[in-house]
Amino acid sequence: MRFQAVVVAAGSGSRAGVEKPWAALAGVPVLRWSVRALLDAGAADVVVVVGPHRLADVGDALAGLTGWRAVEGGATRAESVLRGLDAIEAADLAGADTPVLIHDAARPFLERAVIDRLIDALGDADGAVPALPAVDSLRRGDEAGLGDSVDRDGLFRAQTPQAFRLATVRAALTDWPGETPPTDEAEAVRAAGGRVVLVAGDPRLFKLTYPEDFIMAEALAAGLTP
Numbered sequence: 085m086r087f088q089a090v091v092v093a094a095g096s097g098s099r100a101g102v103e104k105p106w107a108a109l110a111g112v113p114v115l116r117w118s119v120r121a122l123l124d125a126g127a128a129d130v131v132v133v134v135g136p137h138r139l140a141d142v143g144d145a146l147a148g149l150t151g152w153r154a155v156e157g158g159a160t161r162a163e164s165v166l167r168g169l170d171a172i173e174a175a176d177l178a179g180a181d182t183p184v185l186i187h188d189a190a191r192p193f194l195e196r197a198v199i200d201r202l203i204d205a206l207g208d209a210d211g212a213v214p215a216l217p218a219v220d221s222l223r224r225g226d227e228a229g230l231g232d233s234v235d236r237d238g239l240f241r242a243q244t245p246q247a248f249r250l251a252t253v254r255a256a257l258t259d260w261p262g263e264t265p266p267t268d269e270a271e272a273v274r275a276a277g278g279r280v281v282l283v284a285g286d287p288r289l290f291k292l293t294y295p296e297d298f299i300m301a302e303a304l305a306a307g308l309t310p
């Protein structure tokens with residue numbers, strides 16, 4: 085099924101110390117890995133949301149690819165996503181029921197199988213999120229030391245892309261009642277009364293967050309064709 089995609093790439097990368105979408109993996113910008121995975125998997129259009137100072141750089145990073153457009157992001161991830169959704173609406177790229185995948189640029193290794201699972205799951209849900217079970221033992225802790233264990237059963241690590249129908253996610257973000265922005269789109273859709281389901285995530289879909297994450301990413305990228 086055809087779908088639309090928003091790739092959010094407007095963050096500052098404060099924990100990594102670099103603007104992650106523009107860092108190179110196997111010589112290719114992280115942003116290009118992410119966008120190309122979506123286009124290869126059948127995205128009709130990909131809206132890339134970037135900081136205003138990066139708008140002119142997107143063309144270089146995505147040279148030779150077609151089916152994308154770039155817009156300016158906002159101060160928070162939720163605002164950036166909303167601007168991407170606005171661009172889809174404004175350009176009449178999709179109808180209210182069209183599936184939209186919202187993806188972190190900082191997750192470059194996106195496999196088509198994950199996308200297929202998400203689109204399938206949207207058949208009878210308001211949203212779908214790829215997730216992996218928590219594997220480490222989880223403990224509370226503070227300056228005083230180690231606290232209680234937290235039961236791992238039923239705890240997941242959520243990844244992106246997150247999938248919704250265009251009108252559902254746009255309304256949920258616009259009507260978000262919280263003082264602070266939602267953690268992700270799934271939280272907003274749930275707050276609006278929607279049912280969001282989990283599909284199997286992928287270990288390769290980890291988010292580049294800290295400098296160390298680039299070591300793993302380089303190793304993975306070396307085994308793939310950029």
Ligand code: CTP
Nearest residue numbers: 092093094095096097098099159160161189190
């Ligand atoms: N993002 C965005 N707009 C923002 C904040 C984040 O588009 N205002 C995007 C980032 O570019 C990234 C994704 O959301 O692709 C996930 O965010 P995160 O990993 O937190 O990236 P940064 O916010 O850039 O990093 P940090 O929190 O370490 O500053």
Ligand code: MG
Nearest residue numbers: 095096097161
């Ligand atoms: Mg951030």
